[in-house]
Amino acid sequence: MDALYNLFNVLNNVFVNIAIAIRSLFADPHSVWANLTMDVINFIIVVIIVVLAALILILLERKIAGWTSQRTGPNRLGPRGWFQTIADALKLMGKEDITPAGADKFIFKIAPMIIFSLPMMTLAVIPYGKGMAPLDLDLGIFYFVAISSISTLAFIMAGWGSNNKYSLLGAMRAVAQMVSYEIPLLFSLLGVVMITQSFNLGVIVEAQAGLPFIVLQPLAFGIFLIAGLAELNRAPFDLVEADQEVVAGPFTEYTGLRWGLFFLGEYGNMTALAALGATVFLGGWQGPIFLPGFVWFFMKTGVIIFFMMWVRWTFPRIRIDHLMHLAWKVLLPLSILNILLTGLGIYIYRLVMGG
Amino acid sequence: MGTVVFFVFAILAVASAWGVVTSKNIMHSALYLALSFSGVAVLYVLMNADYLAAVQLLIYTGGIAIMVVFAIMLTLRGEISDSNPENGVWGWGAIISVLMFLMIALVVLTNTDWRVLPTPWTSGGSASDISLLLLTKFMIPFEAVAILLTMALVGAVVLAKGVKVSK
Secondary structure (H helix, E strand, O other): OHHHHHHHHHHHOHHHHHHHHHHOOOOOOOOHHHHHHHHHHHHHHHHHHHHHHHHHHHHHHHHHHHHHOOOOOOOOOOHHHOOHHHHHHHHHHHOOOOOOOOOOHHHHHHHHHHHHHHHHHHHOOOOOOOOOOOOOOOOHHHHHHHHHOOHHHHHHHHHHHOOOHHHHHHHHHHHHHHHHHHHHHHHHHHHHHHHHOOOOHHHHHHOOOOOOHHHHOHHHHHHHHHHHHHHOOOOOOHHHHOHHHHOOHHHOOOOHHHHHHHHHHHHHHHHHHHHHHHHHOOOOOOOOOOOOHHHHHHHHHHHHHHHHHHHHOOOOOOOHHHHHHHHHHHHHHHHHHHHHHHHHHHHHHHHHHOO | OHHHHHHHHHHHHHHHHHHHHHOOOHHHHHHHHHHHHHHHHHHHHHOOOHHHHHHHHHHHHHHHHHHHHHHHHHHOOOOHHHOOHHHHOHHHHHHHHHHHHHHHHHHHHHOHHHOOOOOOOOOOOHHHHHHHHHHOOOHHHHHHHHHHHHHHHHHHHHHHHOOOOOO
């Protein structure tokens, strides 16, 4: 039993110990150069997480699409079709890179890069395990929301730079939708911040040792999921790229790897949002001892991602006026109500406990 | 290390501000403005005002810049590549800038109280400090600004939609 417990301890701390070992290569383990080396290594790890997540999720999405609509999904390439994404990526790389004649060239070219770079910045503050946050920011949640709000601008740049009616329409929809849903998203996270008195994601995870915040904040979790789906522009909120209405929205004119960058960015953002949800509401790396912390974390993230995909292939697309109605007249009042109830709860708790 | 980062982002902020006023395409001006806001946000981080930096990104880069871009899209007519002809008027611009600079320089240099020693902020996260100040010492200005903004918002909606005349 003791040996087993030791094994789990080793597994739990394997990455932290590797980091300490790398630091100990320097004469002073906390010098500027040691910090810089660790930052570079952390950055590379985050990039690998984004790319791997995109590779796996694209295939997973098609498998789940097959499962929900009762067809087989990709099943030809490799064992049970698991190499399909590699073939897709190769195909994308081989395509011609077209820039439309009337396009605003620089804006057109830089927009997909911005979209792809944002999930790398947001995933950097997530604690993947005990002491395993690449960047331990005091303002974790706030930083996350601030960075992800920039993606709206990238959508405008893509839509405007393409010089295409449908792209511009899609970009306008993106702005209307993402600016509206940002507010309930941020407000739904505030309840947890009020309970823990901290924006730091590490502190929030530590506070969930007893019970995850989904038990205390079920309303906030629901709002977070809905607003998060809308922020990601995924069905049933995929008005931005609604194929039947605006061809493919801001992505209409993009070809080859530039379009692929948008796709990678979308899945990267999805991973980031699911990771945030798992961290804030589902307890992050906290879990029963029989699995290491990072395994728990990725399992919880996976559950949220699966839920998002399941929703996408279940519900029809919502109409644009209904979308705005939902954001401003339903989700926003509910999230403010949640903040009020949380404040009352904290007040009563302190009154009773005498804190 | 801090000095290098400061100069990289200070130059970025100033250069993109230069781009805002000299760009012929007003859409590019608006996007340069967003870049300038982001550069200023990094300068806030270097001054240990993390919260302010995040707010700068969230409100200015993610909100105001988008509103500016939208306003441009809705009011634009004619050819976009030559949509900002006013920035050719260099003489008046230079005079106004020099006067502005002189005025600010006079105020800063004659008032020694403006010089705050550049000591790093040490006590805890800046978010809790700001919220404490906003809800105690600066409560009334904070609420006044909130009411002012709400009134501006209502006014904008009324101006845009018009009011039904009641009989």
